Amino acid sequence: MTSYMFFLHRGKKETKMGTVITTLSSQDLSTLGLVIVTLILSYYFYARTSSKQHYPRGPPTIPILGNLPQLLMAKDTNMIYFLEDSRKKYGNVFTIELGGVKRVVICSYEIVQELFSKHANISSNRKTDSMPETYSKLAEVTPGIFWAKYPHWKTLRSFALSTLREEGMGKSHLEPRIMHEIHAYIDHFITPHVGQPINLSDSIMLATANVMSSMIHGHRKDYTDTNFLYWMRQFRISIKSATKAAIARNIPFAAYFPGDFTGVKADRKAGEVTIPEVMKEVEAHKANLDPNNLVTYIDKFLYHAQEKKDGENLFTDGNAGITMLNLYAAGTETTSTALTWAILYMCAHPDVQVKVQEEIDNVLGTNEVRYQDRFTLPYTEAVILETLRLGNIAPMALPHTLEEEYTIDVLLLKAVQKIHLIVILQTLPAGCELMINMASILWDEEVFEEPNKFKPERYLNGDVTLKKTRTLAFGTGRRACLGEGLARMELSLFLTTFMQRFKVSLPTGHIPNLNGVCSIVNAPAKFTVIFTER
Numbered sequence: 001m002t003s004y005m006f007f008l009h010r011g012k013k014e015t016k017m018g019t020v021i022t023t024l025s026s027q028d029l030s031t032l033g034l035v036i037v038t039l040i041l042s043y044y045f046y047a048r049t050s051s052k053q054h055y056p057r058g059p060p061t062i063p064i065l066g067n068l069p070q071l072l073m074a075k076d077t078n079m080i081y082f083l084e085d086s087r088k089k090y091g092n093v094f095t096i097e098l099g100g101v102k103r104v105v106i107c108s109y110e111i112v113q114e115l116f117s118k119h120a121n122i123s124s125n126r127k128t129d130s131m132p133e134t135y136s137k138l139a140e141v142t143p144g145i146f147w148a149k150y151p152h153w154k155t156l157r158s159f160a161l162s163t164l165r166e167e168g169m170g171k172s173h174l175e176p177r178i179m180h181e182i183h184a185y186i187d188h189f190i191t192p193h194v195g196q197p198i199n200l201s202d203s204i205m206l207a208t209a210n211v212m213s214s215m216i217h218g219h220r221k222d223y224t225d226t227n228f229l230y231w232m233r234q235f236r237i238s239i240k241s242a243t244k245a246a247i248a249r250n251i252p253f254a255a256y257f258p259g260d261f262t263g264v265k266a267d268r269k270a271g272e273v274t275i276p277e278v279m280k281e282v283e284a285h286k287a288n289l290d291p292n293n294l295v296t297y298i299d300k301f302l303y304h305a306q307e308k309k310d311g312e313n314l315f316t317d318g319n320a321g322i323t324m325l326n327l328y329a330a331g332t333e334t335t336s337t338a339l340t341w342a343i344l345y346m347c348a349h350p351d352v353q354v355k356v357q358e359e360i361d362n363v364l365g366t367n368e369v370r371y372q373d374r375f376t377l378p379y380t381e382a383v384i385l386e387t388l389r390l391g392n393i394a395p396m397a398l399p400h401t402l403e404e405e406y407t408i409d410v411l412l413l414k415a416v417q418k419i420h421l422i423v424i425l426q427t428l429p430a431g432c433e434l435m436i437n438m439a440s441i442l443w444d445e446e447v448f449e450e451p452n453k454f455k456p457e458r459y460l461n462g463d464v465t466l467k468k469t470r471t472l473a474f475g476t477g478r479r480a481c482l483g484e485g486l487a488r489m490e491l492s493l494f495l496t497t498f499m500q501r502f503k504v505s506l507p508t509g510h511i512p513n514l515n516g517v518c519s520i521v522n523a524p525a526k527f528t529v530i531f532t533e534r
């Protein structure tokens with residue numbers, strides 16, 4: 001009778017201790033094999049039928065109440081699910097439920113593409129109850145672009161997109177206006193303070209706001225205009241308190257907590273300042289409307305209203321005001337935050353900064369940059385792409401509403417969950433809100449090697465050309481960022497000009513803090529930077 005011995009150490013004839021665990025005959029072994037195969041098969045079939053019994057099964061719901069104090073009280077970080085790659089903790093799709101609103105958080109690039117691009121017809125609306133109060137009052141009558149639903153959204157978005165393109169978004173004829181703003185910014189905020197620490201993030205948004213302003217109204221505001229400064233400060237408060245305030249809207253009693261933990265009061269105050277201000281601008285443009293000289297967004301909007309071309313009366317004064325506010329909100333803080341990250345990364349990585357400057361010196365010398373130069377400045381462009389990835393500017397994008405119940409494709413689930421035998425279907429309920437966890441996608445270690453490191457070369461083929469690498473920083477599908485062309489243009493022109501003229505560094509002894517402070521945008525923590533003439 002042949003005996004088979006089972007030992008503790010694989011590949012050894014005996015354990016170190018020489019302990020024999022058990023002995024089995026060949027017949028025993030066949031029986032054991034049969035038992036194992038039977039167990040595996042029955043588990044497989046059991047799991048299939050048991051998961052079928054529960055079909056369709058939705059994503060797990062993460063209890064949010066336990067985290068509520070953190071969400072409401074945290075000064076800097078209020079959206080805890082969006083600050084990290086939540087997939088590791090909760091999976092590719094999970095639900096957070098707050099005040100009766102189900103929010104489905106998606107942490108997979110493939111599922112985002114599947115829902116927002118392939119099934120855009122059922123996922124491209126937004127609910128107004130997830131918006132901050134600043135807008136909600138106006139939006140009850142005038143939806144603007146951000147929070148509008150089909151078919152109104154389509155009309156307003158198409159109008160905004162075509163008008164901004166006429167104004168030069170992504171095109172060379174906008175360049176002089178952006179360059180004018182860059183020089184004004186340098187003259188006012190940098191040159192007088194060369195060699196001294198300055199707070200970039202507080203001032204750079206005035207420059208990006210002015211680019212927007214020149215497209216919307218046809219003129220920029222002076223950096224000493226106190227009304228403009230006050231308006232921008234309130235505007236910024238409303239953006240920063242937006243996520244907290246939106247949460248509080250779903251838990252009404254939270255607004256009555258002492259102080260302003262929920263941001264509702266700040267948001268309300270900001271609304272009281274910003275809304276009348278934009279409506280004043282609308283009135284001023286209306287009073288001076290010249291059909292033979294329609295060169296700004298707002299004039300074209302008001303002229304369209306007079307013509308009543310839409311037949312649905314969408315082109316109202318209220319919508320003129322709120323779309324204007326949407327464009328400021330979307331186009332100001334996002335781009336200025338990306339620029340602030342770019343400068344911080346340059347300070348934190350002096351070697352990268354030197355490479356950017358060498359490239360600019362070789363290609364441009366002292367010539368002023370043109371947007372078309374991006375094709376011959378691949379390293380600088382790679383720095384911008386890496387900034388958009390690692391800086392994670394819009395950490396949760398904007399919520400979408402799912403119009404119909406939707407079961408995520410089983411093959412896709414198998415692929416993203418890397419499960420081969422049992423796949424638990426995930427059915428998302430109609431009416432839920434879909435949110436993207438950008439951190440899971442932009443910092444995905446399976447796609448980006450060492451995702452937490454700033455490595456522009458990941459976007460390059462050698463040092464020569466840009467690699468095609470997936471990105472989601474501007475969203476995807478019908479509702480993707482409307483201003484991507486403008487943002488890319490501003491980032492390229494601002495960063496190249498700054499790097500051409502200045503060396504940037506942190507004050508001696510300051511260690512760069514590369515953790516973001518997350519609200520609707522993910523911004524660097526407060527820091528000061530020293531610009532030195534090169």
Ligand code: HEM
Nearest residue numbers: 146330331334335338393394397398474475481482483487
């Ligand atoms: C670095 C800068 C920017 C980033 C990272 C960014 C990112 C995004 C993201 C992620 C969304 C949401 C997409 C979705 O709902 O799925 C969005 C929407 C939007 N963005 Fe941007 N954005 C930037 C700059 C701009 C600029 C400069 C403008 C101004 C023209 C702009 C206008 C908009 C508008 C109007 C929407 C709403 C679109 C809609 O609801 O149809 N963005 N952006």
